[in-house]
Amino acid sequence: MAALNTSVLRGFLWLCLFWLAGDLATGIGQLPLSPGVVGLMLMTGFLLARGRMHADIAAAAQPLIMLLAMLIMPGVVGVFWVFDQLAGYWLAVGLALTLGTLLSVASTLWLMQRLLPQDTPSAPFRKTP
Amino acid sequence: MSLSITDYLSMPMLAIVLSIGAYLAGMALFKRLGSPGWCPPVLLASLLLAALLKGGSIDYADYREGAQWLMLLLGPATVALAVPLYQQMHHVRALWKPLLVCLPISTVLAAFYALAIAWSLGAPPELLASLAPKSVTAPIAMGVTERLGGSVSILMGGLLITGVAATACVSLLGKVFRITDQRLLGLALGINGHAIGTVRAFELGPTAGAFASLGMTLTGVLTALLMPLAWELTGLAG
Numbered sequence: 001m002a003a004l005n006t007s008v009l010r011g012f013l014w015l016c017l018f019w020l021a022g023d024l025a026t027g028i029g030q031l032p033l034s035p036g037v038v039g040l041m042l043m044t045g046f047l048l049a050r051g052r053m054h055a056d057i058a059a060a061a062q063p064l065i066m067l068l069a070m071l072i073m074p075g076v077v078g079v080f081w082v083f084d085q086l087a088g089y090w091l092a093v094g095l096a097l098t099l100g101t102l103l104s105v106a107s108t109l110w111l112m113q114r115l116l117p118q119d120t121p122s123a124p125f126r127k128t129p
Numbered sequence: 130m131s132l133s134i135t136d137y138l139s140m141p142m143l144a145i146v147l148s149i150g151a152y153l154a155g156m157a158l159f160k161r162l163g164s165p166g167w168c169p170p171v172l173l174a175s176l177l178l179a180a181l182l183k184g185g186s187i188d189y190a191d192y193r194e195g196a197q198w199l200m201l202l203l204g205p206a207t208v209a210l211a212v213p214l215y216q217q218m219h220h221v222r223a224l225w226k227p228l229l230v231c232l233p234i235s236t237v238l239a240a241f242y243a244l245a246i247a248w249s250l251g252a253p254p255e256l257l258a259s260l261a262p263k264s265v266t267a268p269i270a271m272g273v274t275e276r277l278g279g280s281v282s283i284l285m286g287g288l289l290i291t292g293v294a295a296t297a298c299v300s301l302l303g304k305v306f307r308i309t310d311q312r313l314l315g316l317a318l319g320i321n322g323h324a325i326g327t328v329r330a331f332e333l334g335p336t337a338g339a340f341a342s343l344g345m346t347l348t349g350v351l352t353a354l355l356m357p358l359a360w361e362l363t364g365l366a367g
Binding site: 012016037044057060061064068071078085086089096097099101103105 | 144193235252361
């Protein structure tokens with residue numbers, strides 16, 4: 001019988017340990033950050049210090065990231081229960097989201113166009129069919 | 130034997146079954162509709178789930194309590210974002226100067242425009258706190274909004290609209306400014322349109338996708354670092 005492949009499980013243990021480390025750090029340092037974000041920074045530092053990818057962590061990270069959309073769903077669904085709270089603020093919310101995004105996209109493009117060194121022109125902008 | 134629906138929900142398994150079922154059904158429906166860019170699959174799945182809950186007259190709070198078990202995985206999933214970030218690190222090394230200037234400015238502006246517009250139209254602090262991380266990837270944005278005292282549900286709606294709007298704006302402005310540089314389009318999509326923009330960037334090409342996921346993660350971390358601080362300084366907290 002083939003040995004049980006524990007790669008994903010070991011990677012998942014790493015991810016959870018880094019989350020716990022992030023939780024510990026935010027607690028001790030009284031940081032106004034979520035443990036996940038601190039864990040993400042610690043993990044990035046760990047991988048940089050290591051100098052190469054950790055196969056177990058990559059094996060666990062990939063399926064988890066693919067599942068992110070499902071994991072946020074319980075939060076997304078709640079939006080159908082808060083419509084009444086938004087009464088009177090529809091214009092404020094709608095303009096903040098649409099006009100605000102248009103302005104911030106324009107700013108990013110304008111800024112990066114000036115700052116990014118010219119690349120050898122990559123494949124022209126094409127719409128995927 | 131008389132179990133009410135609330136008793137079932139206190140056993141988290143029903144909430145988990147509903148969530149996974151609705152997610153898979155939403156994905157299938159998304160493919161059936163020809164993968165429309167303006168309608169992310171998570172929106173379809175959420176509509177289905179909301180219809181199920183309303184149909185079964187299940188209270189959202191009850192459902193959410195059961196679904197906590199699923200959302201627990203958001204923690205390690207957020208940490209997992211370190212993997213694509215590390216994989217794109219060579220881009221950061223090559224372009225660290227423009228990124229160092231552009232990312233903080235873009236990140237701050239993405240929040241600033243929205244907050245300034247909402248504030249000038251009379252939005253109360255709690256609503257502002259729900260909109261502030263609107264351009265940030267959901268797992269990080271949820272943490273930020275909770276710290277600021279906003280509503281996660283309103284934030285989630287805001288994230289969906291922002292993601293779709295950013296995707297449309299990048300296509301539009303990309304044409305107007307005649308931008309063909311994949312790195313630029315990718316960064317704009319990732320910084321402003323979080324995961325929804327990043328999915329679109331991968332459709333444009335692998336380079337755009339890589340830069341979008343880079344922009345998305347760095348924007349998320351930067352916002353998580355700066356936003357609570359800015360909130361304290363402007364006296365919006367408390």
